[in-house]
Amino acid sequence: MFKIAVDAMGGDNAPEAIVKGVELARDQMPGVEFLLFGQLDKVKPLVKNAERLQLIQADEVIAMGDEPVKSVRTKKQSSLVLAANAVKAGEADALFSAGNTGALLAAGIFLVGRIKGIDRPALMTILPAFEGEHDAFVMMDVGANAENRPSHLYQYGILGSFYAKEILGYDTPKVGLLNNGSEEDKGDDVHKEAHQLLKHGGAQGYLNFVGNVESREILQGPVDVVVADGFSGNAVLKSIEGTAGELLHLIKQTILHSGLAAKIGGGLLKPSLKGLQDKLDYSKHGGAVVLGVKAPVVKTHGAAGPEAVLSTMLQINTMLEADLVKKVQTFVAEHKEELAARVPGATE
Known part of the structure; x- marks a missing residue:
């Protein structure tokens, strides 16, 4: 069973739209479990059915206006950072957020980690x-x-x-x-x-x-x-x-x-x-x-509603089922020298 780590506090309409979208996705994706990271006093009352939903407390939130790299480094108890670390630790297979784009990029690159050779x-x-x-x-x-x-x-x-x-x-x-x-x-x-x-x-x-x-x-x-x-x-x-x-x-x-x-x-x-x-x-x-990191890391629009969250979860599920990251890793490993090589005669 795949597990998707969810930043439940990221986005303009979080956590309401995120929770509703996750529940829609859960009902259409029987082979997926969702790990929702967020402030549980706000998230838990929104959950109508806890089946295949795991709620994890996150004391901090990275806001849309926060400086991306700094916030990922300093807000270690934020919903986004905890979700990214779950992927890094192998406790989840993919990362989702509707929050700060720069922070998600930083979390994907520095916590989930880039594919060697990319x-x-x-x-x-x-x-x-x-x-x-x-x-x-x-x-x-x-x-x-x-x-x-x-x-x-x-x-x-x-x-x-x-x-x-x-x-x-x-x-x-x-x-x-x-x-x-x-x-x-x-x-x-x-x-x-x-x-x-x-x-x-x-x-x-x-x-x-x-x-x-x-x-x-x-x-x-x-x-x-x-x-x-x-x-x-x-x-x-x-x-x-x-x-x-x-x-x-x-x-x-x-x-x-x-x-x-x-x-x-x-x-x-x-x-x-x-x-x-x-x-x-x-x-x-x-x-x-x-693209280019060790697990699917996907960002939906900050103003996303439940249907957009559902679409993104379906997209993540397709990426997991296709084993996209593993295929990229294999290709890069097999063609490492070619990908790093320069075309003879090309200018710097």
């Missing part, structure tokens, strides 16, 4: 694709590392490909490098060298690299894995989030303020608009994953 674990998210072969793609890094070396971007291509293949079920995931043009010589020195590393990896059969992609086209689904440095990836992700939210708001306001005919038309279009809203809601695919 230089920089990164944050990966799943986004909708409106055209192309598949209805979703993965993008990483989306904020874990503001600065990256070319080798980091190469490793992101490897990690993202594993996720797309093993979890999303894509046979030969297409990998693209986020850049400011499709030509091979576009971008700064980091991206030019990263392009050569990814191209070299494709030639060796480690991934299916198809070249550069621009931010304006990624939602069309030209690739299954978008490789990005953390700064650019986070900026693109937030631009997509903001544009999607504002677009839906503008459609609604236009209908409401354009007379009776528009309102009638809006009523007729409501099911289609709901479908569009669902398509734009990337949380339905689960949470953001810290």
